[in-house]
Amino acid sequence: MSYQNISIDLQGRIAILKIDRPSKLNALNRETIDELHEGLIELENDNDIKVVIITGSGEKAFVAGADISEFADYSVDEGKDLAASGQEKLFDYIENFSKPVIAAINGFALGGGLELAMAAHFRTASKNAKMGLPEVSLGVIPGYGGTQRLPQLVGKGKAMEMIMTAEMIPADEAYRLGLVNHVFEQEDLIENTKAIAKKICNNSLVAIKAAIEAVNAGYVFDEDGYDIEINAFGEAFGTDDFKEGTQAFLNKRKAEFPGE
Numbered sequence: 001m002s003y004q005n006i007s008i009d010l011q012g013r014i015a016i017l018k019i020d021r022p023s024k025l026n027a028l029n030r031e032t033i034d035e036l037h038e039g040l041i042e043l044e045n046d047n048d049i050k051v052v053i054i055t056g057s058g059e060k061a062f063v064a065g066a067d068i069s070e071f072a073d074y075s076v077d078e079g080k081d082l083a084a085s086g087q088e089k090l091f092d093y094i095e096n097f098s099k100p101v102i103a104a105i106n107g108f109a110l111g112g113g114l115e116l117a118m119a120a121h122f123r124t125a126s127k128n129a130k131m132g133l134p135e136v137s138l139g140v141i142p143g144y145g146g147t148q149r150l151p152q153l154v155g156k157g158k159a160m161e162m163i164m165t166a167e168m169i170p171a172d173e174a175y176r177l178g179l180v181n182h183v184f185e186q187e188d189l190i191e192n193t194k195a196i197a198k199k200i201c202n203n204s205l206v207a208i209k210a211a212i213e214a215v216n217a218g219y220v221f222d223e224d225g226y227d228i229e230i231n232a233f234g235e236a237f238g239t240d241d242f243k244e245g246t247q248a249f250l251n252k253r254k255a256e257f258p259g260e
């Protein structure tokens with residue numbers, strides 16, 4: 001499939017999904033969100049792909065937010081629809097994606113950009129990256145999950161401060177807060193993030209998918225994450241990946257997981 005606003009680069013079992021609107025600092029308009037959704041469906045259906053890395057085109061921005069020019073004239077209903085459809089198509093979709101998704105934050109991650117990174121399963125950043133939720137400076141609030149995921153990642157008080165001040169934090173502070181797991185030199189960001197992805201590729205995707213579901217269940221108010229974990233743990237014993245993983249360990253060889 002051909003895209004106008006994103007690109008997909010398949011590198012072995014790892015896919016680099018890039019937001020590619022550098023002249024607008026990769027701001028997310030509806031078309032880009034739709035294309036990211038389509039691209040993710042493509043990667044979910046591609047059995048050769050095991051890990052997805054999302055990053056931004058150019059050296060300046062990951063994503064500088066939702067496209068302000070697109071929603072400046074929206075009505076109340078249009079605003080609600082923008083948030084609801086974006087959350088469903090992209091942000092919740094990524095959080096519940098059946099394969100690991102890592103955001104490699106290569107510059108500004110603001111508003112919808114930070115929300116996109118926070119929907120990923122975890123994040124790396126380049127030293128020049130800057131992150132923030134500046135929405136209240138525009139008279140609006142985060143609408144792509146930011147009011148929920150930022151407190152989950154950095155704690156309620158720090159999230160409140162970041163949202164209320166609308167200020168950006170640098171990569172080293174994001175690391176200190178646990179918002180990003182690693183900070184790399186800009187030129188090493190993708191290679192070093194790929195090195196983490198390669199470690200993940202050694203493991204069972206069937207088991208990883210179940211672990212994603214169990215972890216996420218803990219953040220859904222009407223689900224009991226412990227129950228989901230018990231069930232998924234038990235189900236794992238019925239998978240070919242479990243048989244292969246345990247046999248490989250007992251026979252002192254590398255596992256070749258069949259369930260992919």
Ligand code: COA
Binds near residue numbers: 027135
């Ligand atoms: N929506 C739409 N366009 C955006 C954008 C956004 N969120 N962020 C940047 N752009 C566009 C700018 O309008 C500009 O386009 P132009 O050249 O056609 O005028 C281009 O990207 C470059 O941005 P510019 O502001 O000139 O770069 P800068 O280096 O001076 O500043 C930022 C960089 C990130 C500080 C600044 O672009 C910014 O504050 N962006 C908005 C961030 C924001 O509030 N995001 C949350 C939205 S809810």
